[in-house]
Amino acid sequence: MATQASRSAARLMMAPAVILLLGWMLVPLTMTLWFSFTRYLPMRGDSIERGLQWVGFENYVRFINSSSFWPSVQATLMIVGGVLVITVILGVLLAILLDQPIWGQGVVRILVIAPFFVMPTVSALVWKNMMMDPVNGMFAHLWRAFGATPVSWLSDASVPSIILIVSWQWLPFATLILLTAIQSLDRDQLEAAEMDGAPVLSRFFHIVLPHLGRAITIVILIQTIFLLSIFAEIFVTTGGAFGTRTLTYLIFQRVVDSQNIGLGSAGGVYAIILANIVAIFLMRIVGKNLDR
Amino acid sequence: MGQIILKQVTKRFGDVSVIPPLDLTIEDGEFTVFVGPSGCGKSTLLRLIAGLEDVTSGEIRIDGKECSTIPPAKRGLAMVFQSYALYPHMTVRKNIAFPLRMAGIDKAEQERRITQAAAVLNLTDYLDRRPGQLSGGQRQRVAIGRAIVREPAAFLFDEPLSNLDAALRVGMRLEISELHNRLKTTMIYVTHDQVEAMTMADKIVVLRAGHIEQVGTPLELYRTPRNLFVAGFIGSPKMNLISGPEAAKHGAHTIGIRPEHITISPSEGAWSGIVGVSEHLGSDTFFHVQKTGLAESITVRADGEVGFKHGDEIHMTPRADMIHRFDENGLRIE
Amino acid sequence: MARAVTTRRKLATTALAWGIGLLIFFPIFWTILTSFKTEAQAINNPPLFWGFDFTLENYTVVQERSNYMRFLWNSVIIAGGSTVLGILVAVPAAWSMAFVPSRRTKDILLWMLSTKMLPAVGVLYPISLLFVQFGLLDTRVGLILVLMLINLPIMVWMLYTYFKEIPGEILEAARMDGAGLKEEILFVLTPMAIPGIASTVLLSIILAWNEAFWTLNLTAARAAPLTAFIASYSSPEGLFYAKLSAASTMAIAPILILGWFSQKQLVRGLTFGAVK
CATH class of the missing domain: 3.40.50.300 (P-loop containing nucleotide triphosphate hydrolases)
Known part of the structure; x- marks a missing residue:
């Protein structure tokens, strides 16, 4: 509801954002799509100026059939799934804990949030050297203190190690969102349940958890979007070795290391499709959220 | 200006x-x-x-x-x-x-x-x-x-x-x-x-x-x-609106009479009914009269001193010059 | 209603919460601590929590060897620039969506968010080609643009949710009072939305500061920010634990301090207005 004048003003004010994002999305996407159907090896002299050779779906077939594809999908799913399970479960427990009356709540909250402010390259390096190094890492010291042989975390237990690092980074996000949700829980409801004689555990499963349902969905969906494209954590720690080559990292290697643009672009299209499947679910939920 | x-x-x-x-x-x-x-x-x-x-x-x-x-x-x-x-x-x-x-x-x-x-x-x-x-x-x-x-x-x-x-x-x-x-x-x-x-x-x-x-x-x-809508909207409590045979007597589809234009008596009147809820405002009392023999219940204004109780039978008479008449389209008949 | 809790129970939950908090914070604490040790003490067995020789040497060495200040400056310019530019584009867009909604507003908003889901690696090569074409490779301007575009959807969304809470009648009152569009946004909307704009700015700075895909792939020597600075420590030679710690501390300190000071604003910002 507004006047013609304010509606045209609104269109004008929205234009920069819309045009910028439209360009940002369409131009590179079109190029990727085009490259994915061509033979494009810059090291062998292919270039746009000289014209690229159209190869149809060859890149798509080769990307899927390469021996690295399925392991990379597996690594991606394991890492994303592992991080989600850990952050959601620990996030719920931590949020409940932080919701209790404790001394120094503010300081504890700062301690818990801190990892969110650490850039991915730093957290990967810190974990790799300060914590997980088989000789000088904190874990090695701990293991030796208990008489055990230190583990070479990033080569012998590479996927769990990556999951641990990434979970550490994302736990603050999950905890914060879940904490906000818990604080919006109607206390009367809990007290009514207590009056009805419901024990602690059943109060948790029948009242707290359903109330958190929406927040948990949001955590899962937003994290999934970001986790599908984690890069720096792998780049800095294992460089994609020891079974930690995710789909994102595989595409990165095809494009940057082997300079096979056509093949990498086909992989990129797969990744885009994958992300969009997740995105559709996210949009549904967010869309409902906007209506409220 | x-x-x-x-x-x-x-x-x-x-x-x-x-x-x-x-x-x-x-x-x-x-x-x-x-x-x-x-x-x-x-x-x-x-x-x-x-x-x-x-x-x-x-x-x-x-x-x-x-x-x-x-x-x-x-x-x-x-x-x-x-x-x-x-x-x-x-x-x-x-x-x-x-x-x-x-x-x-x-x-x-x-x-x-x-x-x-x-x-x-x-x-x-x-x-x-x-x-x-x-x-x-x-x-x-x-x-x-x-x-x-x-x-x-x-x-x-x-x-x-x-x-x-x-x-x-x-x-x-x-x-x-x-x-x-x-x-x-x-x-x-x-x-x-x-x-x-x-x-x-x-x-x-x-x-x-x-x-x-x-x-x-x-x-x-x-x-x-000018019409039924305005009649019902303006005035508090609302004008009583009565249709059916009673309205036909006045040559209208619906008649309207404001609560203050009805006189009540314990013994005689045009309509009779049973007192339901009474609202005592001090200066005035509003009686909601049920079972009037009409299709509608009637609201009547009386002095604060009038003391009917729930369940009393009373009789009501509308002031003839204060009856508003409306046709089947809800428009006022002059 | 807050209920009376027994002191013993509060003591137990406090101990548990502090224990977990310190555990989560430990890697950061350990890094900061190690940065003040000598290299020999940094790899001492058992690890030293106290009784080491406090030194600032690592910091001076890191600054000399890697020219920390230049990376820091790049980070500041890139995070700041992309945020300022983003706010300039996002505030008008969010104003339109919040106060002059049309049937398509929601679709546009969701579409904007969906661009955020485009996997960066899928468009890495085209973007590098375009960067080469326009001479943007390894420039701060190029990164400012990319990071602004990456964070723009989130900024628009956050501002939109904040603006939605401002009653439209107040803006209409300003219009009746003779304010034009410029005055309406400058004198009425912006001052009222300061908390929302502040947390949007903060989140944008943090996201830009920590962004590690485009900054690593689109820069070399000249425009590289701290993410690249620290990545250069991933394959070092010789004794380096203390220096790595010093470099890490220097890379995260600015944002850690900023984040701590603005915790309250951020908590709301981080929830993307999705959970009330």
Whole structure:
């Protein structure tokens, strides 16, 4: 509801954002799509100026059939799934804990949030050297203190190690969102349940958890979007070795290391499709959220 | 000066027609109230006059000048909103000064007008507070102050009292009426409360579904409602509306009789019935009479001293000269 | 209503919460601590929590060897620039969506968010080609643009949710009071939305500061920010634990301090207005 004048003003004010994002999305996407159907090896002299050779779906077939594809999908799913399970479960427990009356709540909250402010390259390096190094890492010291042989975390237990690092980074996000949700829980409801004689555990499963349902969905969906494209954590720690080559990292290697643009672009299209499947679910939920 | 003329004004939102073609003249200095149930288009009409919405077609003339395409700021009108719409980050002084600042009026003149408005509205002690530190009534006065200082051609009020509690509302009603007597500026006042309309207006415009049902002074509307809707809407408690054989006796489809125009007696009368709920207001008592032998139950006003109880049988007689008659289309029969 | 809790129970939950908090914070604490040790003490067995020789030497060495200040400056310019630019584009867009909504507003908003889901790696090569074409490779301007575009959807969304809470009547009052569009946004909307704009700015700075895909792939020597600075420590030679710690501390300190000071704003910002 507004006047013609304010509606045209609104269109004008929205234009920069819309045009910028439209360009940002369409131009590179079109190029990727085009490259994915061509033979494009810059090291062998292919270039746009000289014209690229159209190869149809060859890149798509080769990307899927390469021996690295399925392991990379597996690594991606394991890492994303592992991080989600850990952050959601620990996030719920931590949020409940932080919701209790404790001394120094503010300081504890700062301690818990801190990892969110650490850039991915730093957290990967810190974990790799300060914590997980088989000789000088904190874990090695701990293991030796208990008489055990230190583990070479990033080569012998590479996927769990990556999951641990990434979970550490994302736990603050999950905890914060879940904490906000818990604080919006109607206390009367809990007290009514207590009056009805419901024990602690059943109060948790029948009242707290359903109330958190929406927040948990949001955590899962937003994290999934970001986790599908984690890069720096792998780049800095294992460089994609020891079974930690995710789909994102595989595409990165095809494009940057082997300079096979056509093949990498086909992989990129797969990744885009994958992300969009997740995105559709996210949009549904967010869309409902906007209506409220 | 502030004469406002609407000519064949219409408003549509998409496919929905909110205001069908509508003509209305508001004379300079008049206190006009738009009244009607929620969703009747009264607020939309006000926003059309203000310029916060575009008319779909038609003309709005303010002092003879066609204004329907002029932006709100240039129409020379001031508006008081339901939520007061004060700027929370500005002090009362800055709130009141804002329209003057926008108009580029010099500091000394700004100060003069603010001081004057604050004195009129009893806000002098609060000029350096922020809206958040004021009570509802004070906020209301700041909103009015912000409107006054512009010295507008007309004031527009959009349900300004609906956020106040009952006691304050009566006080502010008097203050606004007082203000109108002093300034003699055109005021248009939107409300859904017919009591506000009756007590404040020079002229009432009753709206339903965008249509003007009737325009007139409060007493005109009260005495000669043009149709059933106005008859039922104006007056509290509501006019008793009776249809069927009883109405046919008077040569009408429906007859209406106000509660104060029925006399009651324990022994004899035209109609009889059983007393249901009685509402004792002290000065008056309203009896809701059931099982009247008519299809409808009847509300009757009596003196505060009359002492019928729940379950008593009573008899009622309407004053013949006060019976309103309506035909099958709900229109008044003279 | 807060209920009386027994002191013993509060003591137990406090101990548990502090224990977990310190555990989560430990890697950061350990890094900061190690940065003040000598290299020999940094790899001492057992690890030293106290009783080491406090030294600032690592910091001076890191600054000399890697020219920390230049990376820091790049980070500041890139994070700041992309945020300022983003706010300039996002505020008008969010104003339109919040106060002049149309039937398509929601679709546009969701579409904007969906661009955020475009996997960066899928468009890495085209973007590098375009960067080469326009001479943006390894420039701060190029990164400012990319990071602004990456964070723009989130900024618009956050501002939109904040603006939605401002009653439209107040803006209409400003219009009645003679304010034009410029005055309306500058004198009425912006001051009222300061908390929302502040947390949007903060989140944008943090996201830009920590962004590690485009900054690593689109810069070399000249425009590289701290993410690249720290990545250069991933394959070092010789004794380096203390220096790595010093470099890490220097890379995260600015944002850690900023984040701590603005915790309250951020908590709301981080929830993307999705959970009330």
